[in-house]
Amino acid sequence: MQDFTFQNATKIIFGKEKELLVGQESAIFGKKLLLHYGGGSIKKSGLYERIVSSLQEQNIEIFELSGVKPNPRVSLVREGVSLCKQEEIDFILAVGGGSVIDSAKAIAAGVYYDGDVWDFFTGDAQVTNSIPLGVVLTIPAAGSESSEGTVITNEEGAYKRAVGHPSMRPRFAILNPVLTCTLPAYQTACGITDMTAHILERYFTNEKHVDVTDRLCEGTLRAIINNAHTVLEQPENYDARAEILWAGTVAHNDWLSTGRIGDWGSHDIEHEISGIYDIAHGAGLAIVFPAWMKYVYKHDINRFVQFANRVWDVEIDLNDLEKTALAGIRKMEEFFSSIGMPITLSEVEIGDEHIDEMAKKATERWPIGNFVKLHEEDVRQILQLAK
């Protein structure tokens, strides 16, 4: 096990109607609040009104910035930073999924920086502090509600980059499973894939003796797999929605990564795809992960055998470990397919016109991945395998 420091102080408030507590939770941190969200869906559902009224009860002054898109853009972040500086806003409330939260985090960090907020994402500046933020979560997927990371897209050049800092970790996250019951099937499946991928990134490590966290990862994966078809077939099943919602947070709140270094190469590759093609992050991950696995599994057959056996109930063939490992990868592909995800680039009509460019951009700063270090040629081959 690696030495580690772990602290995650996000207060999770989980259950029915808990969004009604947002006013009193926000009032702890500020009196001038930026309400950050996507489009009209929270207005149509009535969530917007419930939140505004809860905030107003606490006499919180509300400034609004909506229009966050999937793969959130640095242009809107810049707008948010200006607004926060100008109005001396002291708290940001993100209402939505990972894109809204990530956008809010970048704004929160940008307030404490005089230069362009994109500098954090190129490595030209370091995050030092952020104004506090809170979350009302509507999409279980990204795990951003209690993580310290953010991923932002720069539309000039189609760059998508990640940054993390403890100060960006939300102070509270309100998780009401009912809010997720109206999510369309495709978005639900993308979320399931995203949280699955967050665990897989942590699972594939070169660290030996990580038995506790291996089993936490495997258990959470099994719970996701076990509830995935239920939420797709019965969108209003509260119990299954609750499991998926909580699994999405557990997958990415760092409990499962204590003492181990995850890979994250597949995420980096996917960021290139969704940076250019603007496909859903979850869909991109369903395409990249199986290809990545097929490319790297020989690096540590035993880990892939354990994955096949403990997560997918593949019997271990001691005379043919490779067969066992490949059966686990196939099971995972089948699972992604069964929930309606694409597992090849061709399914989302992506050809090879940008493969070279994506391989180059993914590795232009440094080789990616930790389980196996990937250089430009490796990424090209993985993308070829994903065709």
Added chain:
Amino acid sequence: MQDFTFQNATKIIFGKEKELLVGQESAIFGKKLLLHYGGGSIKKSGLYERIVSSLQEQNIEIFELSGVKPNPRVSLVREGVSLCKQEEIDFILAVGGGSVIDSAKAIAAGVYYDGDVWDFFTGDAQVTNSIPLGVVLTIPAAGSESSEGTVITNEEGAYKRAVGHPSMRPRFAILNPVLTCTLPAYQTACGITDMTAHILERYFTNEKHVDVTDRLCEGTLRAIINNAHTVLEQPENYDARAEILWAGTVAHNDWLSTGRIGDWGSHDIEHEISGIYDIAHGAGLAIVFPAWMKYVYKHDINRFVQFANRVWDVEIDLNDLEKTALAGIRKMEEFFSSIGMPITLSEVEIGDEHIDEMAKKATERWPIGNFVKLHEEDVRQILQLAK
């Protein structure tokens, strides 16, 4: 899944030599520190000296209170409260295992109360605040290093009672597996039993649809079982010690109990045993838990079948679920035995002279347990089963 609020902000600092950071971590919270510990073992090992020197480097003024015994006494807690009030101590550092930490927590809470600290444990007063505390852990067992609870024994009347409050949760906990390598086998096994019991208390719930946390519980149990014999046979095996150390924290830091109500009846019964007989808490739990299981398993056969199957690899006999359930209980008994724990009262030379008294005291405030509500007669029968 039950609605829940979860927040655990304890900073975990895990790895070799991390106790050398204790000065800088403590300095964040105070300048006048109560160093609270048990006996001479931390002096013999050199740990005491390393800690004092780290604190002195930060110019922290140190007051000492040693002499904490297993099943920590309220008399020493009272002494600590007086000392803290008199010297205006602003931080408590607990160096030791669960007993030392629990004693420190009770002192920390007592400082903010004018009456007798035992009032918290009778229910005559409520904890409202505590001075901050930190931990250097030497025994993986109680999980007190990042929990909000404390258990204290009142030697007048041999009462052992639990209290919890968020303010008692340690601000940091330093976990160095090397410090646990010198633990004698019996104490190691008691710790393993204690952490196992913490998970079992959470596992046996009436809440349906707790798939994520069921699997987190099962995974952590499997990791404990998988590493238990290794630490006993190879006391200096760092990797296995690290797994057990981290499992002990995970078992009791509330990750595994989100969305579910645990039982805790076995803990209440055990407190009566160790309150009177002063046996190790872990040993008491190894005796009580199998008896409790045999008494209650019919309340929810399916849950015991799942336990047998997922934790102990017992094949499910669909035509005889009771057989499967009982096989799981037997496997658990065999495990406790195999690590050197007693599984009957007679093995620790406890007769039935106090059984009636223990049954009465355990239930005198209210019936105990949540999975199955236990009244005086139930506890008497469980203790009879444990003979």
